[in-house]
Amino acid sequence: xxxxxxxxxxxxxxxxxxxxxxxxLLYIDRHLVHEVTSPQAFxxxxxNHRPLWRKVxxxxxxxxxxxxxxxxxxxxDPVAKIQVETLDKNCVEFDLTEFRMNDLRQGIVxxxxxxxxxxxxxxxxxxxxxxxxxxxxFAALAFGIGTSEVEHVMATQCLIQKKSKNxxxxxxxxxxxxxxxxxIVLAIIGExxxxxxxxxxIEFAGEAIRDLSMEGxxxxxxxxxxxxxxxxxxxxxxxxxxxxxxxxxxxxxxxxEMAVEYWNTLHSDDDAKFDREVVIDAASIEPQVxxxxxxxxxxxxxxxxxxxxxxxxxxxxxGIQKALDxxxxxxxxxxxxxxxxxxxxxxxxxxxxxxLRDAAEVAKGRKVADNVKLAMVVPGSGLVKQQAEQEGLxxxxxxxxxxxxxxxxxxxLAMNADRLEPGERCAxxxxxNFEGRQGQGGRTHLVSPAMAAAAAVKGHFxxxxxxxxx
Amino acid sequence: xxxxxxxxxxVAPMDRANVDTDAIIPKQYLKSIKRSGFGPNLFDDWRYLxxxxxxxxxxxxxxxxxxVLNKTPYKYAQILLARENFGCGSSxxxxxxxxxxxxxxVVIAPSFADIFFxxxxxxxxxxxxxxxxxxxxxxxxxxDHEDYQLSIDLENQIVSxxxxxxxxxxxxxxxxxxxxxxxxxxxxxxxxxxxxxxxxKEYYQRFPWLAA
Ligand code: SF4
Numbered sequence: 001x002x003x004x005x006x007x008x009x010x011x012x013x014x015x016x017x018x019x020x021x022x023x024x025l026l027y028i029d030r031h032l033v034h035e036v037t038s039p040q041a042f043x044x045x046x047x048n049h050r051p052l053w054r055k056v057x058x059x060x061x062x063x064x065x066x067x068x069x070x071x072x073x074x075x076x077d078p079v080a081k082i083q084v085e086t087l088d089k090n091c092v093e094f095d096l097t098e099f100r101m102n103d104l105r106q107g108i109v110x111x112x113x114x115x116x117x118x119x120x121x122x123x124x125x126x127x128x129x130x131x132x133x134x135x136x137x138f139a140a141l142a143f144g145i146g147t148s149e150v151e152h153v154m155a156t157q158c159l160i161q162k163k164s165k166n167x168x169x170x171x172x173x174x175x176x177x178x179x180x181x182x183x184i185v186l187a188i189i190g191e192x193x194x195x196x197x198x199x200x201x202i203e204f205a206g207e208a209i210r211d212l213s214m215e216g217x218x219x220x221x222x223x224x225x226x227x228x229x230x231x232x233x234x235x236x237x238x239x240x241x242x243x244x245x246x247x248x249x250x251x252x253x254x255x256x257e258m259a260v261e262y263w264n265t266l267h268s269d270d271d272a273k274f275d276r277e278v279v280i281d282a283a284s285i286e287p288q289v290x291x292x293x294x295x296x297x298x299x300x301x302x303x304x305x306x307x308x309x310x311x312x313x314x315x316x317x318x319g320i321q322k323a324l325d326x327x328x329x330x331x332x333x334x335x336x337x338x339x340x341x342x343x344x345x346x347x348x349x350x351x352x353x354x355x356l357r358d359a360a361e362v363a364k365g366r367k368v369a370d371n372v373k374l375a376m377v378v379p380g381s382g383l384v385k386q387q388a389e390q391e392g393l394x395x396x397x398x399x400x401x402x403x404x405x406x407x408x409x410x411x412x413l414a415m416n417a418d419r420l421e422p423g424e425r426c427a428x429x430x431x432x433n434f435e436g437r438q439g440q441g442g443r444t445h446l447v448s449p450a451m452a453a454a455a456a457v458k459g460h461f462x463x464x465x466x467x468x469x470x
Numbered sequence: 471x472x473x474x475x476x477x478x479x480x481v482a483p484m485d486r487a488n489v490d491t492d493a494i495i496p497k498q499y500l501k502s503i504k505r506s507g508f509g510p511n512l513f514d515d516w517r518y519l520x521x522x523x524x525x526x527x528x529x530x531x532x533x534x535x536x537x538v539l540n541k542t543p544y545k546y547a548q549i550l551l552a553r554e555n556f557g558c559g560s561s562x563x564x565x566x567x568x569x570x571x572x573x574x575x576v577v578i579a580p581s582f583a584d585i586f587f588x589x590x591x592x593x594x595x596x597x598x599x600x601x602x603x604x605x606x607x608x609x610x611x612x613x614d615h616e617d618y619q620l621s622i623d624l625e626n627q628i629v630s631x632x633x634x635x636x637x638x639x640x641x642x643x644x645x646x647x648x649x650x651x652x653x654x655x656x657x658x659x660x661x662x663x664x665x666x667x668x669x670x671k672e673y674y675q676r677f678p679w680l681a682a
Contacts, residue, residue, distance in 0.1 A: 016662070016665055016666055016669040017662060017665055019644065021642070021643060021644065023642070023644050025659065025662060025665075025666070027666070027669060027670075027673065029680060036500050036501075036562075037500075037561065037562065037563070039503035039504075040503065040504065040505045040563075043503070043505075048656075050656065050660075053666075056682040064500075065501065077501075079501040079502070079524050079525065080501050082501075082503065083501050083502075083503055086503050120679075120680070122677075123680070128561060128563075129560075129561055130559065130560050130561040130585055132561075143585075144561035144585055145561060145585070145588075146561055146562070146563035146566070146585060146588065146589035146592060147505075147563040147564075147589075148563060148589065148592035148593070148655070149588070149589075149592070151656065152655055152656050152659065155656045155659075155660070156656060156659040156660060156663075156666065157666060157670075158659055158666060160644075160655060160659065162642070194488060194555060194558060195488075195554060195555040195558070195581060195583070198555070198581065198583065198584055199584065225585075228555070228558070228583065228584070229584075230584050230585060251679030252679065255678055255679035256679075258678070258679065259677075259679045262677070294488050315487060315553065318486075319486070319487055319488075322486070413492075413497050413560075414497065415497045415498065415500065415501065432490075432492070432559060432560075434490045434492045434493065434559060435492070435493060435515065436492060436493070436496060436515050437492055440496070440515055440521050
């Protein structure tokens, strides 16, 4: 048999049928559902009198619209309320497992899937959300789909797909202290660009990736979509297996050995061929900060904003100028001199326990700077929140002047009350810095949790490695 | 879904790369549980000077006179001419619904983001990839003509201008077939229901821990 990549293996295990032109019907193991992209799909099923094919494959949770304060009051925004209630109602009607807003297990869909063991190695995982790539950290083939495809999976358990090409991004060597998974993935996006991965499934490999915890690996895979690739994968190893063990949806003891035996085959064969290979030296990666309105507009914290005049390509030069204008920055401005108004620590990229520990380590014994109007920490799930409270992280944050909130997407996309006002500048641990993403006219700089906490206490961006030394 | 027929339509220019789905339809409108009615909020942040919220009457809002889709004849455009990586970002199919609700049937760009590209076909929007050179050329022609139109012939896979220049494009045969005949993917897949069941039987024997 010819050598296969990890992606080839997972793909092949799920092909139900294949047309001559390579279009395949791909079987889906896990379908995660949230309130924003599902109502039209449920409606479509009802209109056409189509039943769900396999309801146990579905796990539903409201996350995008839920408030992060005063949950007892319910949702005050009437439009958001209807959407969450529609999800609740659909889950009752179709008899689905849902973690409702006040369930301890509720949280961001990409946090709770792995947390519950609902994401397992070798699975195909889909969700009507582009950051479904997160689950690829488990050697799963996981990608975001649109609402019509949500309906398609509900009705058929399959998707019509064409296979992507294979790309491998190898991060060789070790990163330094203070350089996290977020910095690694931002550096990768800076290298290959936001469209660099279009048409590919990306496998992340190399020592720096293997050294990451599952939380870190999820952060890397989460942002694969920001590099243009729908799916990112990381080989299964002992770290993966240890993480999965004992979780509510994990294999039962009688199947455990058999599952592990299969999972241990979930890596690319030694001589597997990739259509494209990118190699990055881990030691060269500094803490990263985005300066513009696309995740590829990213620089090491020690750098200064680019000069559009220095860019020969007219479309690119214009793009740089537009981004600087939107962000209220000058060409050549040192990143460390950029002051911030708000801090957001959360989102499916960085709201897991390890992220909160990182940020707390920096915030401990310090105070949020006076110029910072709001610094908030939004845990990824009720269980993450509980764990953090058991570790006393909430006290550290609150004493430093951060707000400690209820789980949800929150200011990652500002569908609820958490948002930036026009012109406000935010150090955010989320994944998108598009215009208006965190509120109309808002300015987003993407950073790691440690860098966000550092910006909070200094009031401007700063190399977190210096804070650790003092 | 309606059948995709040959047509000639006005082309609107969107001269920037990486137009993301947040820009196409801002998140506050995703709270809708419907599939229609997104057109008035297409490119909302760029199109209006006042902030928008669902429920607000858009007629009460000040429009941005400089934004292309607020100008005549582009208000009536059916074809959007765009730059690289159009539709990047979130998977929201609402972006496609907003474009079709506005009246767009085709988006032409040198490249598209994967999920957006895929979503387009589900609602009868045809994304056409033309080379960067041809796209450049189309932008130039458009700048020189008041009322620039292109004809789209999906059957023969050809974009043509009024001068008769023909620009062929590629499309996956299955997607073309579905668009031309207005076919619903789910119905097509359910024709293979027995195969899916047979697959499942073997699959859960091989991976019993996944069988609930
Ligand atoms: S946290 Fe942000 S990126 Fe993640 S699912 Fe929620 S809105 Fe999407």
